[in-house]
Amino acid sequence: MSEHHTSVPALLTVVGLGPGDAALCTPQALAALEAAELLVGYTRYIGLIPDELRARKRVMSTGMRGEMQRCQHAIQAALEGTPTAVVSSGDAGVYGMAGLVLELLEEQGLLDRVPVEIVPGVPALAAAAALLGAPLMHDFAVISLSDLLTPWEVIERRLEHAAAGDFVIVLYNPRSTHRDWQLGRALERIAACTGPTRPAGLVRQAYRPDQAVMVSTLGEMPWEQADMLSIVVVGNSQTRIAGGRLLTPRGYMDKYRVGESSQRR
């Protein structure tokens, strides 16, 4: 990279592209990509950017686990005056790159020098919920099963609290080639509290060509079909299956039935 130590730092944006379909990428995210000269991201996410736009930009992409290298590259470019966008799928603020960018800037004493803007997107949890029905009408807990960066004991403790608190539970990163036992263990932990008949949903590749949406129960879902691009949703004690969809009632029906009849009196 060239050396422009005296140049004015340029804007660094961290952009959530949404679940994958361009129709779910916001105008603000597209505008942030347009305003950038350099786009930085995991190869698969760079592929979500419209070809025509990407063709007009410089691109720096790497494979999985290249997060530090990519974010550092983006920071250096912005510092040297190149408007730069770091892209995530879903929302950049939910297990995305927003945090690592801020951490690296902080470590290097650059938080005041490099202007950063985080552009929110449609997170994977919202995409999965829409396809499953209406599971997130009540309080929910979001837990990543990736123990690459988090001790498994911490994850397990959170699963137990989420189940004991009767939260709807959303699981990110349920399984990958190298992490094949975590989902089974997590579901056991949850089922120990909820029993095996609790309604659950599994969404693979939401709003992408190979999308799959499954609604079943903890005990009967074909969990072996979960992969790294899946979201798992486990209902709370009120969640039911209605017309093949997951439905967690909010309480309107009971509440306003009563309200209506009182008003009539």
Next chain:
Amino acid sequence: MSEHHTSVPALLTVVGLGPGDAALCTPQALAALEAAELLVGYTRYIGLIPDELRARKRVMSTGMRGEMQRCQHAIQAALEGTPTAVVSSGDAGVYGMAGLVLELLEEQGLLDRVPVEIVPGVPALAAAAALLGAPLMHDFAVISLSDLLTPWEVIERRLEHAAAGDFVIVLYNPRSTHRDWQLGRALERIAACTGPTRPAGLVRQAYRPDQAVMVSTLGEMPWEQADMLSIVVVGNSQTRIAGGRLLTPRGYMDKYRVGESSQRR
């Protein structure tokens, strides 16, 4: 409403408009509004729809607590053959109208007759997180403090489990004119577990003209400024304030420092 009992039911969409700024409304949401002839929603949310589009549609809007009436009107219209969109701000699937629409259809035995599509949007939690920095880089619990439809004991139990599980905590509906003590009680419950120095954020009217973004601690935040259009975020044990933003580290820095040096050996 006219009677067309023999007509073919039309598509009923439940659409999340995002936090408010049109730049954060997805093309798919706009397309769903375009495809509808009738737009149904809370008056304030109908106001988020671009004037030009709204002017070409029939609109049915009511004030707060008219949810049942609005959704029933939308169902009836779709049943009689009018393509109809029920609009929510944020994401229709997070404490939105998706659930009530499905509940009403189920109750009336119409789940198989009226085709329903839920269009996800940028939820308020993602909008608030982006403005606060990067608080949701790790597992989080989302809890509504509205006890209109949920007993307060259930809410309090969830707050305690969320704090004990070291989740980042996102609070929806923290306060309204008629619900003035719940936020204080909730924060006391959380602080009993975390202490008063836990970093926290308060976002009012995210991406709307009167937006306010505050980062402080549980003990020092001016909580009296929270209102019905606010989102509260309370960090986990790792969350810190960096350059005035909330930052919950994911663990990359520690992990890959180690990883890098091992690879060099």
